[in-house]
Amino acid sequence: MTSLQHFQTLFSSKYYCIRNPNEQNLSIKVNGISRLPSSLIVTSMRKVLKTSSYIARATMATKVAYVNETLPSARQNIPTKKQLVDPVRQGVIIEGGVGYRQTVVIRSYEVGADKTATLESILNLLQETALNHVWVSGLLGDGFGATHGMVRNKLIWVVTRMQVQMDQYPIWGEVMEVETWVGASGKNGMRRDWLIRSQATGLVYARATSTWVMMNQETRRLSKMPEEVRAEISPWFIDKKAIQENNNTPETIKKLENNARYMKHNLKPKRSDLDMNQHVNNVKYVKWMLETIPEVFLERHQLSSITLEYRRECGSSDTVQSLSEPDDKDGMFMERTEEESCIKICRENSLPVEVLQGKSIKFTLSYTHLLQITGLSKSQEIVRGRTTWLRKITTFPIPYLTSHNVQRIML
Amino acid sequence: MTSLQHFQTLFSSKYYCIRNPNEQNLSIKVNGISRLPSSLIVTSMRKVLKTSSYIARATMATKVAYVNETLPSARQNIPTKKQLVDPVRQGVIIEGGVGYRQTVVIRSYEVGADKTATLESILNLLQETALNHVWVSGLLGDGFGATHGMVRNKLIWVVTRMQVQMDQYPIWGEVMEVETWVGASGKNGMRRDWLIRSQATGLVYARATSTWVMMNQETRRLSKMPEEVRAEISPWFIDKKAIQENNNTPETIKKLENNARYMKHNLKPKRSDLDMNQHVNNVKYVKWMLETIPEVFLERHQLSSITLEYRRECGSSDTVQSLSEPDDKDGMFMERTEEESCIKICRENSLPVEVLQGKSIKFTLSYTHLLQITGLSKSQEIVRGRTTWLRKITTFPIPYLTSHNVQRIML
Numbered sequence: 001m002t003s004l005q006h007f008q009t010l011f012s013s014k015y016y017c018i019r020n021p022n023e024q025n026l027s028i029k030v031n032g033i034s035r036l037p038s039s040l041i042v043t044s045m046r047k048v049l050k051t052s053s054y055i056a057r058a059t060m061a062t063k064v065a066y067v068n069e070t071l072p073s074a075r076q077n078i079p080t081k082k083q084l085v086d087p088v089r090q091g092v093i094i095e096g097g098v099g100y101r102q103t104v105v106i107r108s109y110e111v112g113a114d115k116t117a118t119l120e121s122i123l124n125l126l127q128e129t130a131l132n133h134v135w136v137s138g139l140l141g142d143g144f145g146a147t148h149g150m151v152r153n154k155l156i157w158v159v160t161r162m163q164v165q166m167d168q169y170p171i172w173g174e175v176m177e178v179e180t181w182v183g184a185s186g187k188n189g190m191r192r193d194w195l196i197r198s199q200a201t202g203l204v205y206a207r208a209t210s211t212w213v214m215m216n217q218e219t220r221r222l223s224k225m226p227e228e229v230r231a232e233i234s235p236w237f238i239d240k241k242a243i244q245e246n247n248n249t250p251e252t253i254k255k256l257e258n259n260a261r262y263m264k265h266n267l268k269p270k271r272s273d274l275d276m277n278q279h280v281n282n283v284k285y286v287k288w289m290l291e292t293i294p295e296v297f298l299e300r301h302q303l304s305s306i307t308l309e310y311r312r313e314c315g316s317s318d319t320v321q322s323l324s325e326p327d328d329k330d331g332m333f334m335e336r337t338e339e340e341s342c343i344k345i346c347r348e349n350s351l352p353v354e355v356l357q358g359k360s361i362k363f364t365l366s367y368t369h370l371l372q373i374t375g376l377s378k379s380q381e382i383v384r385g386r387t388t389w390l391r392k393i394t395t396f397p398i399p400y401l402t403s404h405n406v407q408r409i410m411l
Numbered sequence: 412m413t414s415l416q417h418f419q420t421l422f423s424s425k426y427y428c429i430r431n432p433n434e435q436n437l438s439i440k441v442n443g444i445s446r447l448p449s450s451l452i453v454t455s456m457r458k459v460l461k462t463s464s465y466i467a468r469a470t471m472a473t474k475v476a477y478v479n480e481t482l483p484s485a486r487q488n489i490p491t492k493k494q495l496v497d498p499v500r501q502g503v504i505i506e507g508g509v510g511y512r513q514t515v516v517i518r519s520y521e522v523g524a525d526k527t528a529t530l531e532s533i534l535n536l537l538q539e540t541a542l543n544h545v546w547v548s549g550l551l552g553d554g555f556g557a558t559h560g561m562v563r564n565k566l567i568w569v570v571t572r573m574q575v576q577m578d579q580y581p582i583w584g585e586v587m588e589v590e591t592w593v594g595a596s597g598k599n600g601m602r603r604d605w606l607i608r609s610q611a612t613g614l615v616y617a618r619a620t621s622t623w624v625m626m627n628q629e630t631r632r633l634s635k636m637p638e639e640v641r642a643e644i645s646p647w648f649i650d651k652k653a654i655q656e657n658n659n660t661p662e663t664i665k666k667l668e669n670n671a672r673y674m675k676h677n678l679k680p681k682r683s684d685l686d687m688n689q690h691v692n693n694v695k696y697v698k699w700m701l702e703t704i705p706e707v708f709l710e711r712h713q714l715s716s717i718t719l720e721y722r723r724e725c726g727s728s729d730t731v732q733s734l735s736e737p738d739d740k741d742g743m744f745m746e747r748t749e750e751e752s753c754i755k756i757c758r759e760n761s762l763p764v765e766v767l768q769g770k771s772i773k774f775t776l777s778y779t780h781l782l783q784i785t786g787l788s789k790s791q792e793i794v795r796g797r798t799t800w801l802r803k804i805t806t807f808p809i810p811y812l813t814s815h816n817v818q819r820i821m822l
Binding site: 276 | 483485486487514520522524526531539546555581582583611612686
């Protein structure tokens with residue numbers, strides 16, 4: 001017996017009981033088959049082991065863990081062939097064999113204080129269903145949505161554009177159906193779209209579209225789509241759009257200058273902001289963008305659309321600046337009270353104010369955003385953004401609409 | 412026709428098409444039944460409506476949303492009677508009709524850069540499965556896990572103690588089985604426990620326990636358990652513990668003083684940190700606690716247990732201070748390299764260094780934590796915490812273990 005075997009034997013027999021005193025013996029039944037535990041963790045040894053054996057001394061001052069040796073592949077169980085149904089993810093292949101639909105329940109921690117899903121949660125669900133689409137396709141290699149062919153070519157996916165249109169926010173416990181599919185985008189790109197529908201009402205709450213290209217993981221340069229990758233993914237392409245655009249080339253977002261109305265400096269990625277690709281995650285970008293917007297605006301408005309144009313990667317050691325500029329130069333919508341805004345709209349349009357009573361009428365406003373890396377000789381753009389917002393006007397009781405109020409607004 | 416009806420008619424007929432030009436007509440089929448859309452959103456009106464009608468003018472400069480009027484209750488569909496199975500949440504009643512088990516897939520955004528689930532994700536899953544247990548029980552009233560009887564008595568749940576023991580972290584895509592159940596805690600409290608098990612390996616990765624009492628929502632004072640609430644929940648109580656304690660009264664965490672080694676000041680809750688109860692969420696507390704710990708420590712260690720003792724609520728306007736103090740006063744574990752630590756342990760215990768080659772051997776270290784509200788005449792404790800950590804020693808190649816290295820350590 002080698003020292004290593006001796007070490008393992010000691011740990012796997014005698015001491016396992018210490019951690020789980022309620023375990024009757026060492027065997028663990030997995031699917032009815034008795035096997036030796038693969039995760040042996042030994043604690044509280046100080047109290048138990050008072051002998052002078054070298055193992056006992058080794059653990060006197062420390063806690064020793066002998067970690068699970070089950071291979072990650074067995075724990076993940078990524079399919080190697082196309083699956084039509086994924087019962088555990090509640091996913092199913094649709095659209096004649098190429099699209100994917102997943103049933104998702106809005107969880108308690110995905111909603112904010114108003115019980116509706118946060119934008120972050122929606123973006124997370126888009127990412128999750130996209131990856132699960134690749135997962136059931138049998139194409140998923142080692143990595144973050146990369147196919148086997150991409151892994152062989154050391155390629156990863158990079159998003160260049162993302163647009164999300166939120167018509168309505170799901171609420172806690174609401175069951176949603178997320179549909180996603182892919183299509184061609186130019187010669188070397190891929191488009192991925194989503195629809196988020198409420199199962200109970202059948203209504204589409206959100207629509208999203210995105211454009212992806214490939215990057216060499218080592219050189220960090222964009223790459224053409226290799227033929228072997230095209231052969232893998234192009235059979236999945238369909239020509240269907242979640243968001244209809246007026247023309248085929250979407251408007252470019254203007255670049256903000258350093259005199260933007262709202263700015264936040266010295267933003268630094270934390271360890272927890274990095275995703276499996278070791279990038280700052282998209283959701284963090286959106287958080288940084290929205291953090292510049294004044295609280296009073298966020299309280300009174302709901303985001304109704306967001307467009308992101310990605311320019312370059314943000315690494316874990318970069319220092320980031322977030323700029324935002326509202327279209328509404330005079331801040332009219334922000335400073336006026338809800339009743340005042342409502343009354344003003346009605347007066348301007350010869351509408352009787354009663355039409356608004358009991359209804360939620362909302363007004364739009366837009367922001368332009370920019371995240372850039374600072375501390376270099378020249379700032380480098382990470383992502384440009386554009387958000388539109390709806391003014392939330394809550395139902396107000398009719399007594400507020402006195403002629404005195406109306407008079408005051410008109411002056 | 413009233414002005415309001417006129418307004419609604421205009422919006423619900425003519426203009427809905429503008430938003431969805433690909434919709435053939437206005438009817439939407441839900442479960443095969445044709446119905447008028449309840450969510451009518453009108454956009455891009457500026458381009459279309461060039462007439463001088465007052466509606467047209469009202470929308471010239473604004474976007475008007477006429478929101479979904481489907482009742483939240485129809486969208487949530489909270490059961491009013493006990494369900495033995497919840498197919499959409501993948502939950503099932505166990506333990507002779509009183510426990511709950513839910514199948515959960517670890518999602519891509521719930522893992523960190525190392526592809527293992529974050530502590531935050533684990534805490535979120537505990538909260539989610541607890542609420543879903545109440546959901547399927549048929550006891551869920553309006554609120555955040557409160558029963559019908561609690562709602563009638565204006566009571567909410569407040570957690571007083573929480574303990575999580577992480578033996579292993581699930582990885583991306585791993586299918587987990589979360590079991591949870593409740594029991595009595597003293598005369599007026601409730602205990603809730605959890606086990607998180609890997610479906611593939613059958614191993615328990617995490618164990619957790621918590622203690623809850625009731626608080627009057629208005630007076631914010633703790634309350635006795637009313638008889639009608641006891642009648643609702645006590646049939647669900649079982650006497651089973653996820654974590655065995657050496658004695659029945661768990662150790663109290665010592666209070667840190669203002670000279671703790673690591674401190675962060677001026678922490679302020681954001682809107683997004685508030686949960687459905689309008690409280691700063693537990694997960695945020697844990698983030699604040701762990702934020703004080705140096706990055707270099709977090710990189711090399713993995714949290715293996717956390718205990719939280721809650722003292723008072725934190726409101727959205729409070730300013731918080733986070734203090735942390737490691738047990739290890741000389742920072743021995745932090746400054747030494749992995750190889751050096753391994754070799755030292757082996758030398759001290761007369762073990763050949765080869766036994767560690769290819770194995771992950773970890774060392775423990777503990778921290779004491781405190782979150783308190785500052786800016787008052789006297790600081791007020793929110794929560795005391797205690798964490799234990801395992802040193803991650805990654806596999807290192809055998810060439811590192813030269814006698815030169817060993818020699819250097821011994822000096």
